[in-house]
Amino acid sequence: MKQFIEGSKAVALAVKLARPGVISAYPITPQTHIVEELAQLIADGEMKAEFVNVESEHSAASVVLGSTATGVRSFTATSSQGFLLMIEVLFNIAGMRLPLVMTCANRAISAPLNIWNDQQDSMTARDSGWIQLYAENNQEVVDLHIQAYKIAENKEIMLPVMVCMDGFILTHGAEVVDIPDQTLVDKFLPAFELSDKLDINNPKTLGAFADPDHYTEARYAMQVANDNALKIIPQVADEFKKIFGRVSGGLIEGYRIEDAEQVIVAMGSVVGTIKDVVDELRAEGKKAGVLKIVTYRPFPAEVVYRALKDIPQIAVLEKAVSLGASGPLHIDLKSVLCGREGKISRVSGFVIGLGGRDITKNSIREVFDSLSKEEVSCKFVGLKLG
Amino acid sequence: MAEAFKTLFSPGHTACAGCGQAIAARLVVDTAGANTIIANNTGCLEVFSAKYPETAWGVPWIHSLFENAAAVASGIEAALKYLGLKDKINIIAQAGDGGTADIGLQALSGMWERGHDILYVCYDNEAYMNTGVQRSGLTPFEANTSTSPIGKILATGNLRPKKPMPEIAFAHGIPYVATASVGYPQDIQRKVKKALAIKGPKYIQIHVSCPLGWRHAPNLTLDVSKLAVETGLYPLIEYENGKLTQVRKLTKVKPVEEYLKSQGRFKHILNSPDAIKLIQAIADSNIEKYGLIEKKA
Ligand SMILES: Cc1ncc(C[n+]2csc(CCOP(=O)(O)OP(=O)(O)O)c2C)c(N)n1
Ligand code: SF4
Ligand SMILES: [Mg+2]
Numbered sequence: 001m002k003q004f005i006e007g008s009k010a011v012a013l014a015v016k017l018a019r020p021g022v023i024s025a026y027p028i029t030p031q032t033h034i035v036e037e038l039a040q041l042i043a044d045g046e047m048k049a050e051f052v053n054v055e056s057e058h059s060a061a062s063v064v065l066g067s068t069a070t071g072v073r074s075f076t077a078t079s080s081q082g083f084l085l086m087i088e089v090l091f092n093i094a095g096m097r098l099p100l101v102m103t104c105a106n107r108a109i110s111a112p113l114n115i116w117n118d119q120q121d122s123m124t125a126r127d128s129g130w131i132q133l134y135a136e137n138n139q140e141v142v143d144l145h146i147q148a149y150k151i152a153e154n155k156e157i158m159l160p161v162m163v164c165m166d167g168f169i170l171t172h173g174a175e176v177v178d179i180p181d182q183t184l185v186d187k188f189l190p191a192f193e194l195s196d197k198l199d200i201n202n203p204k205t206l207g208a209f210a211d212p213d214h215y216t217e218a219r220y221a222m223q224v225a226n227d228n229a230l231k232i233i234p235q236v237a238d239e240f241k242k243i244f245g246r247v248s249g250g251l252i253e254g255y256r257i258e259d260a261e262q263v264i265v266a267m268g269s270v271v272g273t274i275k276d277v278v279d280e281l282r283a284e285g286k287k288a289g290v291l292k293i294v295t296y297r298p299f300p301a302e303v304v305y306r307a308l309k310d311i312p313q314i315a316v317l318e319k320a321v322s323l324g325a326s327g328p329l330h331i332d333l334k335s336v337l338c339g340r341e342g343k344i345s346r347v348s349g350f351v352i353g354l355g356g357r358d359i360t361k362n363s364i365r366e367v368f369d370s371l372s373k374e375e376v377s378c379k380f381v382g383l384k385l386g
Numbered sequence: 387m388a389e390a391f392k393t394l395f396s397p398g399h400t401a402c403a404g405c406g407q408a409i410a411a412r413l414v415v416d417t418a419g420a421n422t423i424i425a426n427n428t429g430c431l432e433v434f435s436a437k438y439p440e441t442a443w444g445v446p447w448i449h450s451l452f453e454n455a456a457a458v459a460s461g462i463e464a465a466l467k468y469l470g471l472k473d474k475i476n477i478i479a480q481a482g483d484g485g486t487a488d489i490g491l492q493a494l495s496g497m498w499e500r501g502h503d504i505l506y507v508c509y510d511n512e513a514y515m516n517t518g519v520q521r522s523g524l525t526p527f528e529a530n531t532s533t534s535p536i537g538k539i540l541a542t543g544n545l546r547p548k549k550p551m552p553e554i555a556f557a558h559g560i561p562y563v564a565t566a567s568v569g570y571p572q573d574i575q576r577k578v579k580k581a582l583a584i585k586g587p588k589y590i591q592i593h594v595s596c597p598l599g600w601r602h603a604p605n606l607t608l609d610v611s612k613l614a615v616e617t618g619l620y621p622l623i624e625y626e627n628g629k630l631t632q633v634r635k636l637t638k639v640k641p642v643e644e645y646l647k648s649q650g651r652f653k654h655i656l657n658s659p660d661a662i663k664l665i666q667a668i669a670d671s672n673i674e675k676y677g678l679i680e681k682k683a
Contacts, residue, residue, distance in 0.1 A: 021468035022461060050464035055496035059457035062450060062493065066425065066461025069448055072468050074461070092450050198423050198446040198462060200475055205441035207449035214438050 002178050007138040007170040008033030010177045011103055011163075014145040015075050016047045017185040018101070022067035022074040024052040024060045028082040029115050030167035031105035035077055057082035061089035061102075068098040069206055071197040073149065076100070079167055080107035083121040087128070093160050094129030094222065096207055099152035099194075100160040101145065106268070106319075107167040108355040116356020117167040118319035119268060123328050129222045131161040131229055132297040133249070134267040138175045141165050143240065143248035144294075146180065150189050150236050156228040164296075166269040166319075168356070180244055188243050226298035233295055251300035253292040254307050256282060260289030262313045262371050265304075265333060267293045270317065270352070270359055277364045288368055293329065301336040309342030313371040317364070317381075319353045326378035327351055346375040357382060394420060394444035401434040404604025406568040406594030406611055407509040408434065411480070413571055414507055414592075415445060417578040418476050423466075425459040427481030427490055428452035430516040430596075431509060453489040455479040456497035456506060463502045472503065476582050480507040483524035484514045486591075487549050498558040498587045505581050505588040508551065511596040519599040523549040526619070527668065528661055529651045531599070536654045542661075543654060547668060555589040556625045562588040563625040568595065569612030573622065573634070584626075593620045601650025613645040618669035621676045633676045642666045 005013075011034045015023075023042075025035040041047040050067075054060045057078050064074040078086055083104055093100055104122040108114040122132060131151060135141040141163065148161040165171060196204055210218055230251065237249040255275050257263050264274050274290040281288040291307055293300075308314055314337075318327040325331060330349030337344055350367050353359045363381050370376070395412040411431055415422065424447045426432045432449045435442040450458050459479035466472040479497070481490055486508040497504060513531050514520040520533040525544045530536050534544040555563045562584045564577045574592060581588040595611045597604045614620035615634065619642060622634035642665045646652040655661035673679055 022464045024461065024464070048468075050468050052460060052464050053500070054457065054460070055492060055499070058454060059460070059493050059496055062454035062457035063461035063464065065450055065454075066448070066458035067465035067468075068461075069458075070423075070462050070465035070469075072465035074465075088451060089454065096450070198448055200421050200423065200446060203420075203444060203446045205436050205443050205447045208436045208438040208441065209433050209449070210438045 002176055004174060004176050006033065006172060006174050007141055007165065008172065009037050010138050010142050010179065011077070011145060011165070012037030012041060013179050014142040016041055017180060017182055018146060018149045018189060019073065020049055020075045021072035022050045022052065022064060023076065024054055024063035025076050025078065026054055026057045026060045026082060028057070028079050030107060030171045031077045031079040031082070031103065033171060034103060034105065057085040058089060061086040061093065064100055065089060065093050065096070065098060068100050068194070069096070069198050071192070071194040071199070073192040074100055075102065077103035077105065079105040080109055080121045084109065084124065087125060090125055090130060091128045095218070097158045098160060099158055101148040101152055102160070102162050103145070104162050104164045105167045105171045106164055114355040117169055118354045118356070119164065120320045122162060122164045123320040125162070126297055126328060129159055129226070130297065131159055131295070132164060133161065133295055134164045134293065135170065136269055136271045136292060138170055138173065138177050140248055141170060142177055142179060143244070143246065146185055146189065147236050147240055147249045151229065151233055153192060154232050157225050157232060159222065159225050159229065164268065169269045178246070184243055188240065229298050230300055249294060251295045251303050252307060253294060255290045255292065257289035257291055257307060257311065259287055260311055261287040262368055263289045263291055263308065263311045264315045264317050264364070264367060265291045265293065265329065266317045267296060267329065268319070270319070273359060273361060274317070274364055277361050277368070281368060296329070299332050299336070304333065305336055305340055308337065309340065309344065312343050312345045314344060314347045315350055315367050315371050316347065317350045317352055317367060321351045321378065330377065346371070348375050348379070349377045350379050350381050352381040395435070396442045396444065398440070399435045399442040400437065401430070402598050402604065404597040404607040405430070406596060406607045407431050407511055409607070410509055410568045410574060410592045410594045411435070413574045414478065414480070414578050417575045418478060418582060420445060421474060422476040422478060423462055424448070425450070425455040425462060425477070425479045427455040427485035428516070429482035429485050431480070431482065433516055452485055454493050455481050455485070456490060456493040456504070459504045460497050460500065460502045463504055477504045478507060479504055480509065482515065483508060483510040483512060484522040487523040487551050495558065498555065498560050498589070501586055503585050503587070505578070505590065508589070508591040509594045510591050511594050511599060513596070513599050515596050515599045524551065527665060528655050530654055531651070541654060551591055552589070552623065552625070559628065560587040560589060561627050564590045565593070565620065565622050566590055567593040567611050567615050567620060567622060569608050569615060570622065577624070599651070602648055606648065610645070610648045613640065613648055616640045617642045617645045618673040618678055619645060621672045621678055623676055630676065633678055635680045636673070636678050639673065639679065642669050
């Protein structure tokens, strides 16, 4: 049913449709509305789940680790500092192969303290083994949450999935969103079954200690699961389309890139603004396009290469920076495109929108303009110096 | 082959000979029985009992991190509630003294405050043993550890008394708090049984000697542990529903020196009457505070 609602409420309704039995979270802006909505749904009897109000994000992640290991579908959400406090547990959840789903309401990281949006928080977990999906708008936010459980719980994957949505821009923005029917979601997402779980009828040891003889193989198995995810994520998106009639999710989405000479690669809500600029440039006769990365981890190297190989000028526009190097997505893209056949002449890196700095259409035009000049690797857009 | 006894904690684990924690952990799980799920913090117990691909555990058992067993157990409890299984299954969270009183205290306090139906067991061997005997908040006054060493200038060992964990637990208003000692196995069994019959959060702190860290012969584990109780340095007490309900009375109080000289970690103070006096004062104050001596009418 179509509803005009806030992004956080849309997440709560999508999570409700996935029927989790345990939810645990700790307040932090801009994630808070999501878990407040869920607490209200439970208090109103519209949803049957245990809500555990913990004393920190470290414990929130640990609670849902424990509940997932007991075989109950679970959910948590956080942002920024809360995300960093969780991160020890996040690596652990992935290593224990627990198919949890969480939302990261993307926010900048201290210091300086800043509550506004960028994507530095979730970027810190890119090596954790979590699958990371980035949403462009709130319809995608809803659809990705429902797909996330299906991806995580796939027997060939068994890795946790994080849906990343830009703080405030999406969490606090109201849009018309189609919230799917429960019957369709139940058809798409079967009940959760975990084979290696805490069960008194079949006692197992979870989280064992692995010596040098076994550790590498456990980590290798996670890498294989990530490879499997690259095949399965598009299948899940196809199945989603069959049942819900909507294209959503998958690995990447190209917009007007087929004959493009200049393409910006980006993730999250900024893609919407870039699409508008692309339309304007196209109207002016310029061959511009945008490539949206939906699945950032695992990184869909081959499909990204195929989408970009004939595009001479490429820019990566991102809301995070690996300080001392360049933007993480820029680094990934360079490593994928380097030395491969094609018409690529430059892959420039731009950092934009840190700590909630407004991203204007003009600033995006500037990026397209500067692409015909020399290659840059880490240009901060809109710097106010002096 | 005849089966001597059935245990849920199989021998063949890799604990040091005479490890008090291994003995106590077996008593706890065997008392709790097969319908128990355990969440274990990182530490000696976890490392020596669950090295892949082997395991000592006959019950469902999970280890996640060093400081989060109380929160993981809270999640297990929430899941069992959701499944309608909570009343049929015991949940135990367990850890060493460091994992309990230091790095895990916040998660533990949260678990107590939220009122989860979980028994938390702290195996108190009075230092971070798994990483090589560093001091923790439960290391006793004067103990020589690798981070409270006896140096050429600073020669005092650990400068602080033990953090009062049973009282911290008690202050959370939880229905059952007890201390126990591996020197008294039947007392451990009784307390675990009693705790598991009570709904809500429970805390049992078991004094477990570590021959390696305390520096005594492995065959003296039970004797050394008993001496801590008999001197008044480790009072065995029970708080139920906000009251001190039981203490193990001492018929004959032994001087602390007997306990101190049984272990290498106190060797540096054996010739220092002043230091011994300070430790005797800790024991005397315990005796007074908990009424450890039967007063004749
Ligand atoms: C966050 C974190 N910090 C430090 C460690 C290192 N570490 C592992 S076990 C341990 C000591 C455990 O001490 P205690 O809880 O008293 O248990 P014991 O080994 O003495 O039984 C330490 C410091 C860790 N695993 N995780
Ligand atoms: S170091 Fe101490 S606590 Fe650890 S296994 Fe050995 S005796 Fe037990
Ligand atoms: Mg210890």
